[in-house]
Amino acid sequence: MEKDKEQKIGVKTFIAKYGVIVGLVIIMVFFTVMKAKFLTVENMLNMLRQTSINGLLAIGMTFVVLTGGIDLSVGSIVGASGMFAALVARTEVGMPWYLALLVGLLVGLLLGAVNGVIISYLRVPAFIATLGMLSIARGITFMASDAKPVPGLSKGFLSIGGGSVGFFPIPILILIFVLIICYITLYKTRYGRYVFATGGNPTSARVSGINVKLITCSVYMISGLLSGLAGVILTSRVTSGLAQSGNGYEVDAIAAAVIGGNSLSGGRGRLWGTIIGFLIMGVMNNGLDMMAVSSYWQLVIKGIIIIGAVMLDSLNEIKE
Amino acid sequence: MEKDKEQKIGVKTFIAKYGVIVGLVIIMVFFTVMKAKFLTVENMLNMLRQTSINGLLAIGMTFVVLTGGIDLSVGSIVGASGMFAALVARTEVGMPWYLALLVGLLVGLLLGAVNGVIISYLRVPAFIATLGMLSIARGITFMASDAKPVPGLSKGFLSIGGGSVGFFPIPILILIFVLIICYITLYKTRYGRYVFATGGNPTSARVSGINVKLITCSVYMISGLLSGLAGVILTSRVTSGLAQSGNGYEVDAIAAAVIGGNSLSGGRGRLWGTIIGFLIMGVMNNGLDMMAVSSYWQLVIKGIIIIGAVMLDSLNEIKE
Amino acid sequence: MQGIEKSFNSVQVLQGINFCLEQGSVHALMGENGAGKSTLMKILAGIYKKDKGTIKIKESNVDINTPKQSQELGVAMIHQELSPIPEMTVAENIYLGREPGKGLFLDYKEMYQQTEELLKSLKIQVSPRAVMRNLKVADQQLVEIAKAISLNAEIIVMDEPTSAITDKEVSNLFEIIEDLKKHGKGIIYISHKMDEIFQIADDITVLRDGVYVNTWKAKDINQNTLIKSMVGRELTEIYPKEIVPITEDMLELQNFTKKGKFEGINFKVKKGEIYGIAGLVGAGRTELMHGLFGLDKLDTGKVILEGKEVEIKSPKDAIANRIAYVTEDRKLEGLVLEMSVGQNITLPSMKKLSKGLFVQEKEERTIIKEQREALRIKCSSERQLVKLLSGGNQQKVVLAKWLIKSPKILILDEPTRGIDVGAKAEIYKLMCEFVGKGNSIIMISSEMPEVMGMADRILVLSNGKASGELSREEFTQEHIMKMSVEHI
């Protein structure tokens, strides 16, 4: 009897703490049962590669969300940085791939820095500042290419998004690498503490001698930088610079972060949650496509899955 | 000397309090100077008619934002309610216009209520719940029409969006009517007070005997209802039910509310700010079209205007 | 500090303040609510910028613009209103901004170890790994104290450090202060508790309405003179307890239980009675009241009101039964900070103040005005945001909002926390008037003199269990203390 009770409590606390993981597992089991080919190494790698771009954006978004901010411009930054990287990476320009990568990263970092300055030093609400940037960065991207695709990219550049190291597609390796770095940054460094503190209670953080403005500014730079990286990978994957690319990606990135249990009001969050968040999105998209669900039903089912996955997280609170 | 100082302070406080109004005026003056035909009664009515849909959504969003929530589903609810209203309003069905209007409103109210229940009683974060609804409602809309337009709407129905009473287009009259009702609701009734209290501090509100869950649920119903109204007007305006209509409208609605000075973290806001917010968006879209600015530049300029208008609001705080 | 002036939005709150702290002494800063004590200290701590005046530390002029500068100059402050970062652990909060570690990297082991030692040396029983959000107000305050002390500062400002803790912790704090004094530190101590002041202060400075009044040696002044200089009028009695007729039963709680919080609590409150509940921090008093008011679900428990059993499932039900609850944490549970003073006061009374759906604004304004005057709430207008009021005035707003409900039972959870002596006396008088009309009060207080001074009977809780009930003749500090630790 006693044991039983203990176990029950154990399960309950587990669901309360790791509800989204349970959600992910349920979704995966469902797809596996429905479609045998879903749970194969090949398809899992395929799914991970597809999700790597949203993954990078969601990681950057996690930093932003932890400070209580939001970054609506990530999709546009993906577009801008991808376009500028493509312009450099064209075979006719003859630059090495890493220079193009660098250009993409710098464009992302720069646009992110502009966001950061406007938000932290000019005190414009993050929603407005990044919404403005969403529009501005897209406008710049169109101008840079006159809205036309930029094809003919160098081989080296194309392997960033298309290549593999042994078994593993490079985008997945990049994602894992970024995850490790960001995990260390958030949990093992002073900077990470300051990010949490800034989001948790900016006044207390300021009183403790933390440069709250600088921290706030920096998270948008991180988000911009990772968007830049995502832009380069995306461009490389689609083999040409596209003015429209990244359009609307911000929604998925924010969704991944929030599904993972990061509170949009800041201070409360977890990087592993974000990972589960973007995995849920990735599995969902891949699985529904594999099952060949009609596109209208996909919309309905996706909505239900997103809500359902999070509900597991909150169900326990209700009982309290 | 003394007087001078007083006046200066006056101007400063005015900008601090009413910065967005100053922003709106600057934008309007700019367009008037650039394009003589901008500031004509005819064009102003035109601009107001265009902005009435975003206006309705922004008003609903204000209620939601005041409680610290967000409603991403308004665009999809516009689509769904417009589509179902159109299905009823077809001449071949032979129903009177007000029945179609009612159907549209009910669909909006229902979807809003689903949002509300999921958020307040099942404790799913508003971002996730309404993101799910964004997807679900759009899926339903596509299913209802198989992505085909639904034309051939009855004359009575078409005059909702297209008709005028004397000089005034009906959508503008509806907007003004809704504004008055909502102003009274927010500032003159007990319900309005509860909305502010719920957003400001839900715990205190609960201790004060307010049914916080019910209030939270209700604001999504208001937002849904107004989205339903907007959907009917839009459908009537474009003379057919379109499955894609309303797509992305949530961004403009939230932007209008935030430009107006409503804090996304809840409790702090003002309805008149929202009015200025959607007027800024409306004037901006209309003015840039009138000046025939290229599509690319429009994006850049819009971004700058959105940020700039809000910056006036926050500039004063910086000095403090 | 000399000639300090400060105004907010052209409202002068400090005017020519002089203040001098000596090494190795405790200097008490006194004054009514809103006198400007916290503001003065926040200037010293670099949170506000002064408009005029000079600050000298160890004879040299200093310029303090940011909290960091202030810290570097050896100033540490325990804030009255600042809350910690709720999602972080105790250790992370204490070492925020100066985490131990190499280069960019943190050394958690070191941090937790240091915290453990620190807390142990201060005799604070809180786990370094506990998340702040899960701590009770009292423990949070203890952590704030630990944090300020760990800064190893020359000057430690304590702005009402004992507002949330009980006598045991207070005496512990005083030991620490003595120790700091011995090490030559200077301490600025702000409190509204008179006995504390006379127990530890060497010097006393009084402010009134943002103006400097005087500085005395503590031994040269008695309580009445001090109060008079603060309040500006004679205050004869601090506890104006009036004996009113205590008649039949008003409220009975039967077998109140919530697992892990409290167990099998029974008591009766009579009409005309002030019923005190005493106990140590964490005894479960607040939780018990949450249960009564319908804020938390009970495991078992019956409420009998005037002989009839009533069901209270939510605060709404409680209010409908004319029970009112002045919560212990005004910022978290009492006020809506972004709303005005007036709107906060009338929030629970909206129904009464509306015709149909509409708020009767004229009536509302009259009631607000009455309350502002009755409780002497100091604010620039009823439309001022309540977050801009001083702590004491905020508390009065919470009181006001319940008093206009004309409840039959008023639950007061730490009702005078952070309130000045003048206002305290007013609140006590209000309490007497209230029960005089045949109503009842349940009062929770960690200030022993207050419960003993005001209550007719006292229930002592210890670790969630009732250790017994005392009648007025049986009240002694020792008695209550002994019962408080009975079940630990």
Added chain:
Amino acid sequence: ADKDAKKESNTEDTQTEGKVKIGMTLYSLKNEFTVRLANAAEAKAEELGIELVVYDGNYDPSTQISQVETMISDGCDGIILNPQDAEACAPCVDKAADAGIPVVGVNTRVKSDKLTSYVGSIDVTAGEMEMQKIVDLLDGKGNIVIIEGPMGQSAQIERREGIQNILDKYPDIKVLAEKTANWSRSEGMTVMENWLQAFDNIDAVVGENDEMALGAREAIKAAGKDIPAIGVDGITDALNAVEEDNLVASIFQDGAGQGSKAVEVLLDAINGETVEENYWIDFEEVNKDNVEEFKQRAQ
């Protein structure tokens, strides 16, 4: 339970072995034109007794690439590609080619020489046709406005190019303004309302698709004017509008024809028969005189 799952997958495999399975990704399934195309393909597939899975690319080339990857790992025998972007969807073809799966492009060309075959038309032609129609209507002289598709989409780029080709020949045609309305009727309406306020001298409206042209016409009618407009696609509403003199003409694109032809060609390719490189299905002008015929075809 594990065994059951395996069993099920086995039966599924045998099923698919016997039956040819093809996948089709469309840049979107959210507009009437592509839905018509998809429906025709589905009908054809059923008729030919093969399995067809339709994917919605959601206006995003990288989604389409992902879908092609999914189709490959799902064991499709052939792929029909209706790309969002001519350049960016090239990797779809490469991936399929690497996996030895034939790809037939439909409706929009994709820039890859590995494409097995292409069924469709050239959007440049559509632009040229509609612009020429307006030029003829205005006798080579007048002021026009252009409502464009989403900037950067292949159809937008190519139709705009076609329009420009004609404009270059007629210097007396002046473009007063041009703006994107993202294929949307309500956006087209709003833009037109604003232009009507700004310009008194618009002689014609060129829409890069029917939806936007119809929106513009609503705005024009509401303003009590009668400015001719033209669009591309020949959707049901447009056919009705042409019949009612609401649109000058629409450039009909035979989506249904393209869809069914693509399935046929792909099946031939899968079966190892030689297929041609291109199957042109030309744009046709719908005007008042021939609209009846098109309405019948659209059924």
